[in-house]
Amino acid sequence: MSSVEEFRTEFRNWLAAHLTGEFASLRGRGGPGREHEAFAERLGWERHMAAEGWTCVGWPKEHGGRGATLEQQVAFHEEYALADAPARVGHIGEQLLGPTLIAFGTPQQQERFLPPIVAARELWCQGYSEPDAGSDLANVRTRAERDEGGTSRSNGAGSGGDWVVTGQKIWTSLAHESDWCFVVARTEAGSTRHQGLSYLLVPLDQPGVEIRPINQLTGTSEFNEVFFDGARTRAGHVVGAPGEGWKVAMATLGFERGVSTLGQQVGFRRELESLIELARHNGAADDPLIRDRLARAWVGLETIRCNALRMLDQVAAGAPGPEASIGKIFWATWHRELGELAMDVCGADGMLAAGPPYDLTDWQRLFLFSRSDTIYAGSNEIQRNIIAERVLGLPKEARP
Numbered sequence: 001m002s003s004v005e006e007f008r009t010e011f012r013n014w015l016a017a018h019l020t021g022e023f024a025s026l027r028g029r030g031g032p033g034r035e036h037e038a039f040a041e042r043l044g045w046e047r048h049m050a051a052e053g054w055t056c057v058g059w060p061k062e063h064g065g066r067g068a069t070l071e072q073q074v075a076f077h078e079e080y081a082l083a084d085a086p087a088r089v090g091h092i093g094e095q096l097l098g099p100t101l102i103a104f105g106t107p108q109q110q111e112r113f114l115p116p117i118v119a120a121r122e123l124w125c126q127g128y129s130e131p132d133a134g135s136d137l138a139n140v141r142t143r144a145e146r147d148e149g150g151t152s153r154s155n156g157a158g159s160g161g162d163w164v165v166t167g168q169k170i171w172t173s174l175a176h177e178s179d180w181c182f183v184v185a186r187t188e189a190g191s192t193r194h195q196g197l198s199y200l201l202v203p204l205d206q207p208g209v210e211i212r213p214i215n216q217l218t219g220t221s222e223f224n225e226v227f228f229d230g231a232r233t234r235a236g237h238v239v240g241a242p243g244e245g246w247k248v249a250m251a252t253l254g255f256e257r258g259v260s261t262l263g264q265q266v267g268f269r270r271e272l273e274s275l276i277e278l279a280r281h282n283g284a285a286d287d288p289l290i291r292d293r294l295a296r297a298w299v300g301l302e303t304i305r306c307n308a309l310r311m312l313d314q315v316a317a318g319a320p321g322p323e324a325s326i327g328k329i330f331w332a333t334w335h336r337e338l339g340e341l342a343m344d345v346c347g348a349d350g351m352l353a354a355g356p357p358y359d360l361t362d363w364q365r366l367f368l369f370s371r372s373d374t375i376y377a378g379s380n381e382i383q384r385n386i387i388a389e390r391v392l393g394l395p396k397e398a399r400p
Contacts, residue, residue, distance in 0.1 A: 142167025
């Protein structure tokens with residue numbers, strides 16, 4: 001295994017050599033609020049990375065990865081962001097579902113589902129939130145029932161009938177571009193809260209699945225509603241034992257808070273540096289209050305990095321624990337406040353569009369989309385409950 005610096009240099013040089021030609025125009029494309037940008041071309045880039053062995057680098061070699069150490073994974077995500085490479089389209093499969101299957105999946109599930117993620121042949125989305133079960137995931141009402149004589153069209157692991165899924169999921173990122181969805185559904189009649197849930201792998205290209213894009217404040221629609229009306233998946237497509245879906249779902253959320261957030265922070269740093277430059281250019285930095293807020297933003301960014309590095313120790317030991325909520329609540333609040341600060345630095349110009357077709361500026365898009373940071377992947381309120389109850393051991397919140 002090469003040293004961290006050798007690994008970093010190898011990947012940096014690979015990016016410099018390959019983000020050229022047909023891929024050169026993809027630099028900086030995609031990302032939150034901009035997932036519609038050059039999606040097909042970014043998928044082509046993802047498959048090019050796969051062919052060159054640069055997807056799923058942190059996965060064990062026996063599952064198609066490089067077996068990269070945590071330090072090397074940090075270098076990978078930082079170099080990727082520093083190269084201004086396009087936003088990844090396979091993030092949910094690579095960073096969320098893949099590690100979950102490695103930790104909890106059967107050998108048959110791993111054999112069926114991991115190689116297409118490595119190769120970027122199948123894209124995944126996350127079926128957690130519902131209209132009445134957003135951050136309060138334990139309130140899930142989507143249900144799945146066994147049909148022992150079913151013959152699902154989905155190929156892959158397991159046999160012995162189907163799960164028949166009925167319900168609705170919402171805020172499902174990139175569902176309209178995905179092939180599969182990992183769905184938390186209630187599989188035990190009469191169960192409540194954390195009990196009786198299962199973690200199912202459901203194909204989206206089938207009768208009984210309808211995907212409706214949701215128009216966002218940014219004018220884009222990377223989020224979706226997904227309706228399941230008798231949709232089917234094989235009985236063997238349940239991760240973990242039936243009824244143990246809560247444990248598996250929480251592990252997935254822990255992986256979501258993992259090492260890839262360090263690459264995210266490189267993007268945050270770029271935004272802050274650009275905002276400081278704008279403040280100097282337009283005179284906003286002459287305001288002592290603006291200067292103070294910019295300084296506090298810099299301190300906050302360093303704190304985010306320290307939280308992320310501390311959390312990597314838990315990644316090394318397996319799935320991150322509830323302490324991962326500390327990092328999520330901090331970066332989400334910081335980024336939302338950065339969007340507000342950006343509008344104050346822009347001043348009155350922040351209210352204007354340049355002209356037809358009246359696209360948002362980068363600062364306007366940052367302000368609008370970052371409003372969702374403290375909501376998606378667990379709202380701030382839910383993160384505080386997790387920290388209070390599961391980290392600090394405080395009494396649980398009273399429930400009706």
